[in-house]
Amino acid sequence: MIAKKVLLVGNFGVGKTSLIRQFVLNEFSEDYISTIGVRVSTKIVNLNDEQIKLLIWDVAGTKDDEKVPKAYFLGASAAMYVFDLNREETYLNLKNQLETVRELSGLKDILLVGNKKDLLTLNEINQVKKIVEIPIDLITSAKENENVEDAFAILAKQSLK
Structure with missing residues (x-):
């Protein structure tokens, strides 16, 4: 079995912790608990007849002007940038945010995920897609x-590259 460090990053309140809880524990909570610093969860996934232990780093959300310690990004094999489809301020500056993650992590490909699909209609989601200047890899609902x-399957595949 191989272990791979993967990151979930993005603004505060976009649902990073909820995505991880849903993936690792199959549970969802409406309660918002802000992550302080970083929280690490693990889950073993099977990919191409190989077991991969994902070390999922839930990096505390920030505002655009706040800096995340570079140490959190060191040694990462893959990263997912999560934004809230329902909060414009979390996706207006995505190009710069992704560039910052690339610089800090040294990773070329960052998985871009729009979360909280359950709060919008299909028409509203399509409007968000028009506003976002780069392709969104996946639209999710942790709830x-x-x-x-x-x-997370895509993230695991990226971690092997």
């Missing part, structure tokens, strides 16, 4: 467990 497994 309804929609595309959560897929997001």
